[in-house]
Amino acid sequence: MPETYAPKRRDYPLSNLNDTLRLVRVRCRYCKRSHNYFPSDLIQIFGDVDVDSLMDRMKCENGADHGKLEVEAFSPTGREAVNLRIRRLVALKIHRVPVWREEPA
Numbered sequence: 001m002p003e004t005y006a007p008k009r010r011d012y013p014l015s016n017l018n019d020t021l022r023l024v025r026v027r028c029r030y031c032k033r034s035h036n037y038f039p040s041d042l043i044q045i046f047g048d049v050d051v052d053s054l055m056d057r058m059k060c061e062n063g064a065d066h067g068k069l070e071v072e073a074f075s076p077t078g079r080e081a082v083n084l085r086i087r088r089l090v091a092l093k094i095h096r097v098p099v100w101r102e103e104p105a
């Protein structure tokens with residue numbers, strides 16, 4: 001296996017952004033819409049993963065077939081911060097799926 005990506009891969013865990021007050025912008029090229037997230041919210045869902053890896057972990061809410069999302073970490077500038085909307089995690093719902101098995105009486 002080539003190890004081209006290995007040294008770069010864990011450069012930016014989400015917790016790193018928390019410390020520097022940066023946000024994560026996720027953009028769908030198909031919908032041309034983007035959302036901004038707090039790294040701490042994303043950590044609750046995905047764990048303290050590498051920022052780049054979110055491209056593969058996150059799906060567009062408007063369609064799973066919208067392809068890879070663009071993910072970038074950014075620090076909002078003063079002007080940008082005024083109108084910035086941040087998508088906050090309200091709840092993590094757990095799907096309860098029944099699993100059945102036939103047993104002799």
Ligand SMILES: [Zn+2]
Pocket residue numbers: 028029030031032060061062063066
């Ligand atoms: Zn989309």
